[in-house]
Amino acid sequence: MTIRLLHGVYEPRTEPAVFAAGGAPLTSRTVFSAAHVVADPYADTSWGSPAAVDWDATLAFRRHLWSHGLGVAEAMDTAQRGMGLDWAGAAELIRRSAAEAKAVGGRIACGVGTDQLAAGAGSLASGAGSSAGAGPSASGAGSSAGAGPLASGAGSSASGGASLAEVRDAYEEQLALVEESGAQAIVMASRALASAARTSDDYLAVYSHLLRQASEPVILHWLGPMFDPALEGYWGSADLDAATSVLLDVISAHPDKVDGIKISLLDAQREIDLRRRLPEGVRCYTGDDFNYPELIAGDEHGFSHALLGIFDPLGPPAAEAVRVLDTGDVSGFRKRLDPTVALSRHLFQPPTRFYKTGVVLLAWLAGHQSHFTMVGGLQSARSLPYFCRAYELADGLGLFPDPVLAESRMKSLLSMYGVAQ
Numbered sequence: 001m002t003i004r005l006l007h008g009v010y011e012p013r014t015e016p017a018v019f020a021a022g023g024a025p026l027t028s029r030t031v032f033s034a035a036h037v038v039a040d041p042y043a044d045t046s047w048g049s050p051a052a053v054d055w056d057a058t059l060a061f062r063r064h065l066w067s068h069g070l071g072v073a074e075a076m077d078t079a080q081r082g083m084g085l086d087w088a089g090a091a092e093l094i095r096r097s098a099a100e101a102k103a104v105g106g107r108i109a110c111g112v113g114t115d116q117l118a119a120g121a122g123s124l125a126s127g128a129g130s131s132a133g134a135g136p137s138a139s140g141a142g143s144s145a146g147a148g149p150l151a152s153g154a155g156s157s158a159s160g161g162a163s164l165a166e167v168r169d170a171y172e173e174q175l176a177l178v179e180e181s182g183a184q185a186i187v188m189a190s191r192a193l194a195s196a197a198r199t200s201d202d203y204l205a206v207y208s209h210l211l212r213q214a215s216e217p218v219i220l221h222w223l224g225p226m227f228d229p230a231l232e233g234y235w236g237s238a239d240l241d242a243a244t245s246v247l248l249d250v251i252s253a254h255p256d257k258v259d260g261i262k263i264s265l266l267d268a269q270r271e272i273d274l275r276r277r278l279p280e281g282v283r284c285y286t287g288d289d290f291n292y293p294e295l296i297a298g299d300e301h302g303f304s305h306a307l308l309g310i311f312d313p314l315g316p317p318a319a320e321a322v323r324v325l326d327t328g329d330v331s332g333f334r335k336r337l338d339p340t341v342a343l344s345r346h347l348f349q350p351p352t353r354f355y356k357t358g359v360v361l362l363a364w365l366a367g368h369q370s371h372f373t374m375v376g377g378l379q380s381a382r383s384l385p386y387f388c389r390a391y392e393l394a395d396g397l398g399l400f401p402d403p404v405l406a407e408s409r410m411k412s413l414l415s416m417y418g419v420a421q
Helices: 055-067 087-104 148-153 164-181 191-196 200-213 240-253 268-275 292-297 315-326 330-347 352-365 375-381 384-396 403-416
Strands: 003-005 008-010 031-034 071-074 108-112 184-187 218-223 258-264 283-286 305-308
Touching: 003 384, 003 403, 031 315, 055 071, 055 087, 071 087, 087 108, 087 164, 108 164, 108 218, 164 184, 164 191, 164 200, 191 200, 200 240, 218 240, 240 258, 240 268, 258 268, 268 283, 268 292, 283 292, 283 305, 292 305, 292 315, 292 330, 315 330, 330 352, 330 384, 352 375, 352 384, 352 403, 384 403
Parallel strands: 031 071, 031 305, 071 108, 108 184, 184 218, 218 258, 258 283
Antiparallel strands: 003 008
């Protein structure tokens, strides 16, 4: 069994690694997988249309994550918030996933943002609700990164000139929906707030107001500009030390309303420094898809919990590794999780915001969905060499439950580019 990739012939695994579902609950760390959405590839849509979601496949993937003991972080950037999924679609996703979580006893936390303000703004977020297959690059799943309107507008501001009061009201609307659904709230970084705020005091005012409204402790969310260029200078300063001070002021003013902070800056030392300054009882959730094993393992001063997009494709081995960590075996945990970092760094390579394309590719190859199509046509955001390397790395880790299926699907993708087998 061989497959001809761009660099030559590759011999895939014949047997997958075994990551059994079930098992003891995770105890030493709280671990969320930020989950992707599955597009409906048969919907009759065009560029600018609302996203068409395959709800059955989308919810089935969440059940897969819950079956391994992971929590689901819903309607986050991994689900293409602001890059294919508009607020109407996100609201439906939250309602459906929260109901499913209740039915199966799964843990869920959902993103609270301000993306309803994007309506009519003329930015990517207002037009990126286009569905699977939409746009000029939809048929060419591997066209190079940066191609098409998705790449050129992915970081543009979605505020449309929204005022601080409008930003606050938008956050409140979404917070109410998440709380009514029975899910924990994750207060996401807001493009609209980044555009409207003029000083750090504006951030303090908006977040303080919102935290006073929250009925239960929330997870705050700091997404760096590598994930969304429109968030440059969040918390009122491009100086990360100054920005961190503002974030800590927000948390310190309302420690009873903050469960934790999810930090995604791809800077391990900065995360370590931040978590050592958090008030007692406030958790640090790593969102560092480059350095997560060492951050979750921790040191003599503490550790990070996890809320990671890479734990979408790595859900089963990640859960297994944390169960080893639950026994106190740090070296066993690192032995299992360290080898996954090469795949994560590949998927999250610049432009980092297009990591979702790699995540969905692997979901298709692993058999979690029947097609490689994304809302917003985002399957066009990465190149064929990127896909080939992702396949090799994932296969080497044994991530495909059916290696023969993965090989067959990868060959079909290669054939679209004229790579003869």
